Amino acid sequence: MHSRASTRPAPARRRTRAMPLIAALAAGCLLSGLTACSGDPASSAGNVTLTIGEWSNPGAIGFTEELNAAFEKEHPGVTVKLQQAPTANGAWQQLTSSMLQSKSVDVLAQFAPTQQGFAPSYTNLKPGGSAALVASGQLVDLKDQPFMKNYDLDRQQGAVGYKDGIYGVMAAEYVSAGAVWYKKDLLAKHGIEVPETLQEFLDACAKLKDKGVTPIFAAAKEGMQGGVWQGIMNQTLMAGRPATDSVKVSSDRAAAFWQKKQSWADPVYKKISEQYQKVVQYLEPGATGVAQQTAPGVWASKPDDFPFLLDGSWDGAAIQQANPKLNLGFFMLPGTDDRAANRVAVKPDLTWVVPKSAPQRELALEWLEFFSRPENYKKWLTSTGSLSTQPAVKNTGLPWMDWLNSHMTDSFQLLTVPWAPVGASLDAAGPDLSKMAPVGRESVDTVLNRSARAYRTAVQ
Numbered sequence: 001m002h003s004r005a006s007t008r009p010a011p012a013r014r015r016t017r018a019m020p021l022i023a024a025l026a027a028g029c030l031l032s033g034l035t036a037c038s039g040d041p042a043s044s045a046g047n048v049t050l051t052i053g054e055w056s057n058p059g060a061i062g063f064t065e066e067l068n069a070a071f072e073k074e075h076p077g078v079t080v081k082l083q084q085a086p087t088a089n090g091a092w093q094q095l096t097s098s099m100l101q102s103k104s105v106d107v108l109a110q111f112a113p114t115q116q117g118f119a120p121s122y123t124n125l126k127p128g129g130s131a132a133l134v135a136s137g138q139l140v141d142l143k144d145q146p147f148m149k150n151y152d153l154d155r156q157q158g159a160v161g162y163k164d165g166i167y168g169v170m171a172a173e174y175v176s177a178g179a180v181w182y183k184k185d186l187l188a189k190h191g192i193e194v195p196e197t198l199q200e201f202l203d204a205c206a207k208l209k210d211k212g213v214t215p216i217f218a219a220a221k222e223g224m225q226g227g228v229w230q231g232i233m234n235q236t237l238m239a240g241r242p243a244t245d246s247v248k249v250s251s252d253r254a255a256a257f258w259q260k261k262q263s264w265a266d267p268v269y270k271k272i273s274e275q276y277q278k279v280v281q282y283l284e285p286g287a288t289g290v291a292q293q294t295a296p297g298v299w300a301s302k303p304d305d306f307p308f309l310l311d312g313s314w315d316g317a318a319i320q321q322a323n324p325k326l327n328l329g330f331f332m333l334p335g336t337d338d339r340a341a342n343r344v345a346v347k348p349d350l351t352w353v354v355p356k357s358a359p360q361r362e363l364a365l366e367w368l369e370f371f372s373r374p375e376n377y378k379k380w381l382t383s384t385g386s387l388s389t390q391p392a393v394k395n396t397g398l399p400w401m402d403w404l405n406s407h408m409t410d411s412f413q414l415l416t417v418p419w420a421p422v423g424a425s426l427d428a429a430g431p432d433l434s435k436m437a438p439v440g441r442e443s444v445d446t447v448l449n450r451s452a453r454a455y456r457t458a459v460q
Contacts (some may be wrong), residue, residue, distance in 0.1 A: 059317025178231015232335035428456035
């Protein structure tokens, strides 16, 4: 959920003319493992700058820099400028606003708004964030672009679709809520298998603690322990439902909240919160002082302590960079004691969009075509640890993905929070886990009742 602590440009020169790519150039050319050909006069249009905006993430940024170099090689006279900022402390939001206001960005990374961003008309809610860019007509509709055929259009529609258009390329999906990294050798040393039920996870934590090992590390300064609550909630609410029902479960719950038929104070959320408390009692005592940007590196550098890390699957590259020798594993927290209910929930994530104000719109579309080539997209998956959104491109064989690749057949889309007006208090979106014991000092009832009141107030 959320935490009270803060949380994940020069203008381009005018391009005289953007020429289309020649499709035949895609075959048989490699540069640093990326599909590229050089010396193509048809794609050269003078000295121009293409500006890409992307939030900081070691794997994603490293790939984008390599891709940009290959793109420049294929497009003589083109310079690709990468603008980046961390998501912490609002830095990315500030950079995004600056680039859009100055009309200086050509391809921009956004978090997929999903259909939650577009509430039904009866709510009278206006879209916010990236959904507002879509609804207000500020983004280019990419639905009919040839490179979109590489992607699953239903998933793209669910991530960034609006009415009859698709306003971005959802390039990354991750496991976020309930995501757990683990040190394979450390678990093996203590005779512990990857748990399949919540009780098995709690038993593993108790055993580790008895042996003097602190079980769980997390950046509680920025609320990463909230993934435990969300993971338990997703598996609880989806229990017994097919994966295809996830959007319906989200929309039905949102409607029930809006109509005051359900609230955060309902018994199901009390049970979820009590289960959450059982897990986070094993959190490292100083977790509230740990920042998300540094957590992967700190955790990886201590191979004999902290078997578990609460962090999204996007941070695999950062962990491995910090400790290449670490025998790294990953699994989804089993949020219930029903093995069948403990499924993987995936979250649509990084989505490339092209603002209509882009100085180099045609060149931006060429860059997206270049990114979307299967050979290049495969390298993106390897660099970022993303789950594939291209049906013809399988998930990578990264060693830490062994568990994940064997548990994806019944995965479902992460449930979204109920609709709330822009500007509603943070409590309206769910319990403030920075205040709930044992991380905070307040009881489950106090936190949930405050959230229930906040939601009612927001939608009156």
